[in-house]
Amino acid sequence: MKQLSVPSPHPAPPTPAVPGTSPSGALTSAVIPGRRVHLQPWNPLLGFVATWHLDEDGLPHGFCTVTYSSTDRFEGSFIHGEKNGRGKFFFFDGSTLEGYYVDDALQGQGIYTYEDGGVLQGIYVDGELNGPAQEYDSDSRLIFKGQYKDNIRHGVCWIYYPDGGSLVGEVNEEGEMTGEKIAYVYPDGTTALYGKFMDGEMIEGKLATLLSIEEGRPHFELVPGSSVYHFDKSTSSCISTTALLPDPYESERVYVAESLISSAGEGLFSKVAMEPNTVTSFYNGVRITHQEVDNRDWALNGNTLSLDEDTVIDVPEPYNRVSKYCASLGHKANHSFTPNCIYDTFVHPRFGPIKCIRTLRAVEAHEELTVAYGYDHSPRGKNGLEAPEWYQLELKAFQASQQK
Template sequence: MPHLQYFTCDTQDMIAKDEVIDIPKAWSHFISKREQYRICPMSSSDCENATCRIKEWLRKMSNSDYWVELSVSDGTCHLSEVVDPDCNQEQVVDTSQFASLVTLSYKNGDYFRGEFSEDGHERYGTVFKIGQSEKKISGTWKNDALEGPAWEESPENGTKFGAFIKGRRQGIHRILGPSVAEYHHLKYVTFFESDVPTGLTWKGMVGGAFLLGPATPNGKISGPACMYLYPDLSSVVLGTFENDRLVRGCWATVEEIDFVNGILVPKVGEPILQHGFLFRDVSTRSSISKLPLLQDFWESKRVQVQRSQVNDNAGEGLFAKIQFQVGDLICLYNGIRYRSARGDEGSDYCIKLNSEIDIDIPPEFTDLSAYCATSGHKSNHSFLPNAKWATLDHVRFGLICAVRATSIIQPGDEILVNYGIRMGIAPLWYKQLWVEHCKNELHMSNEDILSWCNRQYSMNGILVQLPL
């Protein structure tokens, strides 16, 4: 096993922004103090490697049926797992002491709907917040303070889950977003001690990555002991972050894990310094990257560029170095950024990032000798694809496009994506491939293809001319 680098230091020795550093040593602030808060994992695991156990823990944290019970004895809070995350049980509350259902209205328009105890000091139900956010808070109140498990639902921010003691947040608190794709809707996990966030916070990013760092009241990840965990849950960028943004860091790999107050803490091996240090490097209209030849370490383990097998004219293509399952993120697609409302249509490499921004590769950067920081632009088009466009909030490039597998891809397979170009403005090569697909795969005659063109004109008012 490789030597584990714990970066041992005290809090006062943490790295300043302007200090010349060899390694981002402050991650040990969590590792060296783990015994102070350490608890055993709250359930057994059949996983042997760190990545498998991280995935298992994230799935558990993403499950709304999962709860951690709090108990207090001798002034100490104890955590225990009370609901199997694989079960579809609901939180059970003893309502035998409560009266019938009532509704209580407040002067500001909010109202409570639920049940009161006979003495009126305890109530169980939901508070409806009337306003722009339209929040709902469900749980048990004792003397007007939340007590025990509670959850808050908001259309904008998702659902918050956590426990309270005398109105103060205590224990593991989570925020789940609206997505239902595995653990990718997990937005936030941290541990609260008497309403104060303590220890390590996990923050979900677009595309399945996570930011990890010291818990802060504003919910931002900041400090010299922070980590960006790639969607493979193995590769990381370790270093200094400020308000969720990388200041300086280097690549590393997760080797082991630990648990602190039920929060999973990754432990990494030696930094991979031969790839150099990383900085925030978001592209603009005129600059694709400040370091266009610094290849992303995570991506370099996953894909490689070779001559395409699509046809003789396809040039270079992108090929898998490892196996990909359906839903796996394969590679990155960075480029210069255009406003989507611009007059021109960009190059053949132009794809839409969102409703406002397009990503494009200028002609002078299509060759790997000029740009290899990301390689998603080398994935060729097919009307029978095995991958699709996606998005990822990347530690270095910011929000960019990516490529995600839509079927199982074996090592050596070429990565193929349907470019989705509108046929009315598509280049000639794209139209030729469409005609070949119609004839060879859809078994359409020339008359069938002309009929399809006429339907496009009838529906969209766009004349489509194809090389039949």
């Protein structure tokens, strides 16, 4: 089994909670998801801390640090009990919210940082997200760009996946990617599947070309005579309901032919020259468990690839023949100890979470694409490596060549 495993993509963060006030405007509580916590005065026995300057009415005035009963903390400026000026909430789960407060409400640019390091930057009006916003994952990659209205995504929005793909369209009243004019855009930024989506899931999409983007709004042109694609995640017994329908992005970039590697059978080749870090092909297959793979002979594991700690993707007989299955071709890439590609995670609009093949360096047209299968080289018991015999022989030959 090809062992390489990559963490799952970071999901888009939810709408952040917005701290609130009492009807009188006095700082008495903060609204946190699913609960209400109350401000406590200084009480050393209970451990609640409220550090501030008080006005003549006993209300916080000036720069204050307030710790709530939930251990949430606010640091910022107050004017007679109301938050006014820059301030920052530190929530018990590690997340924070900072910005500029006017009359106890967050106004203008606000920054919500999630406990995992993800960030939402948006415009707040009277304490609610209203206006343009961007969201980033913990690696500072953009994962959302669009508008919010009353704390809900609104209008034309873009969702970006770490693999380079994106989802774009006008969201519904619940802020979901649901409608007849939603599109998935492949990593090339041009090839798209356009049509009906339900909460981000493709119901019926046709091949289209992204012609332009004006003020965040995309313009697509449908390709005449396009096939119809739909979300078709594999199971343990069904690889695809449309096994002979090629992927349009992949079809423009790779083809299958006799491998240049001795005794390797078929291989995967580039149709066109490609730059480094280009997604070239997709690795879909039936989804089985690691235990099932471990309990069977190596001869049955020639096209297995670890997706995550629970799932293995497999392309078994007869689907390893392109006459029976050509919806994805990534399983045709052969092994090399000096590969020009790697396996990477991918969220595909048709196949769901799978692996893809991504170039490590620039490749020429008609160059064979190879990957390192990543078998564990640590000896395991008296039988040696956990790898098929052909791999062990190639490893010995490669190690010998490196010592010359």
